[in-house]
Amino acid sequence: MNVATDTRSRIIAAAKPRFHSRSYANVGIQEICESAGVQKGSFYHFFPSKRDLVLAVVDEFADEWANGFVAEAFDPALPPMERIDYLVDAAYFWQKSIKQVHGRMLGCIFGNLTLEVSTQDDILRAKLLAIFSRAKSRFKDTLEEAVAAGTIAPLDADRTAEAMLAYLEGVILLAKSQNDPEVIYRLAPAIKTLRVESAA
Amino acid sequence: MNVATDTRSRIIAAAKPRFHSRSYANVGIQEICESAGVQKGSFYHFFPSKRDLVLAVVDEFADEWANGFVAEAFDPALPPMERIDYLVDAAYFWQKSIKQVHGRMLGCIFGNLTLEVSTQDDILRAKLLAIFSRAKSRFKDTLEEAVAAGTIAPLDADRTAEAMLAYLEGVILLAKSQNDPEVIYRLAPAIKTLRVESAA
DNA sequence: CTTGCATTTTACCGAACGGTCAACTAGCAT
DNA sequence: ATGCTAGTTGACCGTTCGGTAAAATGCAAG
Numbered sequence: 001m002n003v004a005t006d007t008r009s010r011i012i013a014a015a016k017p018r019f020h021s022r023s024y025a026n027v028g029i030q031e032i033c034e035s036a037g038v039q040k041g042s043f044y045h046f047f048p049s050k051r052d053l054v055l056a057v058v059d060e061f062a063d064e065w066a067n068g069f070v071a072e073a074f075d076p077a078l079p080p081m082e083r084i085d086y087l088v089d090a091a092y093f094w095q096k097s098i099k100q101v102h103g104r105m106l107g108c109i110f111g112n113l114t115l116e117v118s119t120q121d122d123i124l125r126a127k128l129l130a131i132f133s134r135a136k137s138r139f140k141d142t143l144e145e146a147v148a149a150g151t152i153a154p155l156d157a158d159r160t161a162e163a164m165l166a167y168l169e170g171v172i173l174l175a176k177s178q179n180d181p182e183v184i185y186r187l188a189p190a191i192k193t194l195r196v197e198s199a200a
Numbered sequence: 201m202n203v204a205t206d207t208r209s210r211i212i213a214a215a216k217p218r219f220h221s222r223s224y225a226n227v228g229i230q231e232i233c234e235s236a237g238v239q240k241g242s243f244y245h246f247f248p249s250k251r252d253l254v255l256a257v258v259d260e261f262a263d264e265w266a267n268g269f270v271a272e273a274f275d276p277a278l279p280p281m282e283r284i285d286y287l288v289d290a291a292y293f294w295q296k297s298i299k300q301v302h303g304r305m306l307g308c309i310f311g312n313l314t315l316e317v318s319t320q321d322d323i324l325r326a327k328l329l330a331i332f333s334r335a336k337s338r339f340k341d342t343l344e345e346a347v348a349a350g351t352i353a354p355l356d357a358d359r360t361a362e363a364m365l366a367y368l369e370g371v372i373l374l375a376k377s378q379n380d381p382e383v384i385y386r387l388a389p390a391i392k393t394l395r396v397e398s399a400a
Numbered sequence: 401c402t403t404g405c406a407t408t409t410t411a412c413c414g415a416a417c418g419g420t421c422a423a424c425t426a427g428c429a430t
Numbered sequence: 431a432t433g434c435t436a437g438t439t440g441a442c443c444g445t446t447c448g449g450t451a452a453a454a455t456g457c458a459a460g
Contacts, residue, residue, distance in 0.1 A: 007437080023316050025225035028417060039439055040419080046437095050418065104319045112315045114377045116223050119304045129377050162374065162383075163390045167363075170370025174362065177314045177329050183362075190363045193395045196387070207407080229448065240449085242408055250448065 008046045010036040015057050020109045021102060024054055024116055054113070055127055061109050062131050069094065074138050080146035081192060084139070084164070088188040091168065096181040107176040111169045136161045159196035167191050208246045210236040215257050220309045221302060224254055224316055254313070255327055261309050262331050269294065274338050280346035281392060284339070284364070288388040291368065296381040307376040311369045336361045359396035367391050 014036035018027040029050055033040050047053045069090035074083050091108075099105050106112075110131050118125035139161035146152045168191060175183035214236035218227040229250055233240050247253045269290035274283050291308075299305050306312075310331050318325035339361035346352045368391060375383035 021319055023223075023225060023320075025223060026320065029419085030416075041421080041440070042438055044419065106319060107315060111373055114373060115307060115312045115315045118376055118379070119221055119306060120223075120226065125377060125379070132374065132377055159386060160390070163367075163371075163387045166370035166374045166387055167367045167394075168370065169373050170366035170368065171363075173311055173314060173369050173373065174332065174366045176318055177325060177332055179318070179325070186359060187363050187366055187396070190360070190394055190396045193393060194367075194390055195393045196390045228446070230446075239409055241410075241451085244449065245407065 007036075007038055007042060011038055011043060011046065011053065012056055012060055015053055016060060019054060019057055020061075020112070021104065021106050024113060029053075051121060051124060054124065058110070058113065058124075058127055058131070066134075070135075070138065074142065079151065080142045080149060081151055083142050084192060085189070088168070088184075088191060091172065092181060092184040092188060095172070095175065095184060099179075099181055105176045105179045105181055108169060108172045111172060132165060136165050139164050154198060156196040156198040160194060163194045163196055164191050167194055207236075207238055207242060211238055211243060211246065211253065212256055212260055215253055216260060219254060219257055220261075220306050220312070221304065224313060229253075251321060251324060254324065258309070258313065258324075258327055258331070266334075270335075270338065274342065279351065280342045280349060281351055283342050284392060285389070288368070288384075288391060291372065292381060292384040292388060295372070295375065295384060299379075299381055305376045305379045305381055308369060308372045311372060332365060336365050339364050354398060356396040356398040360394060363394045363396055364391050367394055 011032060015027070015032045018032065018035075029040065029043060032053075033043050043053075047056070069087065073087035073090055075086075078086065095105055095107070110128050113124065114128045114132075118128065136158075140157050143152070143155070143157040143160055147154050147157065168188065171184055171187045171191075174187070175181055211232060215227070215232045218232065218235075229240060229243060232253075233243050243253075247256070269287065273287035273290055275286075278286065295305055295307070310328050313324065314328045314332075318328065336358075340357050343352070343355070343357040343360055347354050347357065368388065371384055371387045371391075374387070375381055
């Protein structure tokens, strides 16, 4: 790994937990640079603006999830509806472990950023939207498979997938408002009761 | 209305749409003062800090809702489950009208603030939590009434109420990410399919 | 007419904000 | 050894941030 990419990734590594645990506006570039051991001029060598940094941070979080829990959860070897159980469990355990270390429920970075910036920055909103869209597709494929297998009654897979994603984000929001990951444990399993019937 | 309360309420009136359409951190006191036609010294005569202002703003939003759509929706004269339909419709039409005027889906102020500040300000988080708690109670009472009337099968009313609130917030979040209130129209009715079974 | 208080004005504080710039360094290819 | 370039440094830009303090104003009661 050459020097250049190291500096860049150190910046991202410093920014990630900060944007996650506070907010976009509340974390300054100066603080990130200090924590990464980088001068501000170097920062702007790698990132044209603060917005470009947060874009990169979002990408990293997305990759981390896609290659971690999400890949495990949506394992084709698992019965379809169990994949959803797995994902929900992963969200719970992840938030719980963060709280144990950090003392706080930090919630979902994508949800956090969506509500903070999506009225102010369409480029960032588009990136977040793409991530949600991919998540929805995972749910949708799973639901279609479950219907095909006869595990669940036929339904509007597209809309139900969107509803499930919404529910998961909402549960995490409520859990954050209580600073208590147990809310996820309590509520998230009900995600499987959500249904949007297919149009006649 | 005397001069004092007028200045104070002009400040709140100027702050409300700004906190709603942007974020807590992104709206400065100076801007609020300019818009309200008030000097900064006057601002700090009425509000000890920015946080106290946002607390007052949250109260106003909460009162507005409680005395408006929420009061209409949870009308005891309505069949219980229709109250939920009503509330969901109200959320949709409200967001839609805001978008028509403002060009943007602004979402739920309580959800927005929760995700932005609840890791950083426990007092504000507590206020938001209290508002969610009241909302949950409305759902809970409605569900209990529906069960008593035999409209729906028995369930864990407390948890289902919490789940419904979560779902509503999640749907609004997703709608905001797409800047499209029709997401609410599409997804929100599925709120009535959510169920948490009562413990055996 | 005066005292007292609530309100308002104005100027100001230090700190932080995102971002820029020119100079400098190190490594590599010619 | 020279020149080019990616990377780095540190000082600096103007602006805004939340918040303060003292003086000035308006007003009502005694």
